[in-house]
Amino acid sequence: MLPVGLWHELQKFRVSPPAPECRCVECKTLPELSLSKVVVVGDLYVGKTSLIHRFCKNVFDCNYKATIGVDFEIERFEIAGIPYSLQIWDTAGQEKFKCIASAYYRGAQAIITAFDLTDVQTLEHTRQWLEDALRENEPGSCFIFLVGTKKDLLSRAACEQAEVEAVHLAKEMQAEYWSVSAKTGENVKAFFSRVAALAFEQSVLQHLERRSGSQPQVGDGDLIHMEGSPSENQESKRPSGPGCC
Ligand SMILES: Nc1nc2c(ncn2[C@@H]2O[C@H](COP(=O)(O)OP(=O)(O)OP(=O)(O)O)[C@@H](O)[C@H]2O)c(=O)[nH]1
Ligand SMILES: [Mg+2]
Numbered sequence: 001m002l003p004v005g006l007w008h009e010l011q012k013f014r015v016s017p018p019a020p021e022c023r024c025v026e027c028k029t030l031p032e033l034s035l036s037k038v039v040v041v042g043d044l045y046v047g048k049t050s051l052i053h054r055f056c057k058n059v060f061d062c063n064y065k066a067t068i069g070v071d072f073e074i075e076r077f078e079i080a081g082i083p084y085s086l087q088i089w090d091t092a093g094q095e096k097f098k099c100i101a102s103a104y105y106r107g108a109q110a111i112i113t114a115f116d117l118t119d120v121q122t123l124e125h126t127r128q129w130l131e132d133a134l135r136e137n138e139p140g141s142c143f144i145f146l147v148g149t150k151k152d153l154l155s156r157a158a159c160e161q162a163e164v165e166a167v168h169l170a171k172e173m174q175a176e177y178w179s180v181s182a183k184t185g186e187n188v189k190a191f192f193s194r195v196a197a198l199a200f201e202q203s204v205l206q207h208l209e210r211r212s213g214s215q216p217q218v219g220d221g222d223l224i225h226m227e228g229s230p231s232e233n234q235e236s237k238r239p240s241g242p243g244c245c
Contacts, residue, residue, distance in 0.1 A: 036084075036085070036200070037107050038086050038087065038108065038112060038199070039091065039105055039108040039133060040052060040090055041091050041093075041129040042113055043115065044093030044094045045093065046093060047149035048090055048091070048093065048149075049065075049071070049090050050182035050183075051147070051180060052090050055075065055192045056075050066094060067093070067097075069091075069097050069100040070090065070091050070092065070100065070104050072089045072090060073087075074086070074087050075088065075192070075196075079197075079200050084200055089104050098132075105132070105133045105135075106137060107137070108133065108136075109199045109202065109203075110142060110198070111133045111144050113175070114147045114148075115146070115147070115166070116149055117148040117150055118153050120162070123148075123166055123169065126169065127169070143198050144173055144174060145177075145178060146166060146170040146177045146178075147179070147180055147191065148180070149179075149180055151180060151186055152184045166179075178191045
């Protein structure tokens with residue numbers, strides 16, 4: 001259970017420019033809070049690299065350059081005054097690189113399975129991608145996202161139609177569904193903010209659990225301060241971002 005004060009911070013957290021090695025007290029005393037690994041998987045050409053580049057570099061390239069093996073970007077944030085980074089692993093969708101890419105699935109806090117909203121086959125393949133990624137991780141240890149890409153290529157009606165099956169599959173996968181466009185940037189920042197918020201929340205809870213040796217209690221510790229009423233508390237625990245089902 002996350003104190004409401006932290007959720008407020010998560011809602012307004014901002015992307016900070018990359019900082020040199022941080023020497024603040026929180027960073028030194030809470031190193032496990034500082035970085036989360038995110039893995040992006042899915043068929044070739046669905047737009048994994050484009051999505052990551054839109055978020056991390058705010059660029060879009062309409063020319064296709066296949067990812068060879070794996071690549072990664074680091075995006076730095078500041079949440080509740082604590083420097084925090086997402087290490088986003090971009091994997092190749094081409095079959096011949098699968099072996100190399102799968103070696104990097106381990107230790108993921110979030111798995112993003114991407115498919116192309118204009119190509120239903122790529123949605124069907126997400127099951128297999130997810131299965132492969134989960135195999136390398138502890139059961140129940142990863143947040144799962146199903147992301148439909150290239151939203152800009154569909155009309156609103158066509159997008160809604162394509163999403164019916166995707167939302168159904170997301171439920172089956174216990175994933176959160178989002179639709180995005182790397183070209184226009186629609187939902188990209190909101191989506192990764194959601195990934196970061198959930199990953200950070202999990203890191204905080206795990207830290208509290210390890211420190212107390214028991215289930216963390218709301219208001220425990222000196223990092224987070226309670227504010228707001230209990231009803232606000234309930235509501236703010238599960239915010240749903242735009243584009244999220
Ligand atoms: N219109 C449109 N095109 C996109 C979008 N995202 C990606 N593309 C295009 O789709 C093609 C494939 O994009 P990539 O990001 O390279 O695909 P990938 O999933 O990384 O492919 P692999 O590295 O081979 O696995 C490129 O030509 C991109 O420009 C989008 O949101 N809208
Ligand atoms: Mg790529």
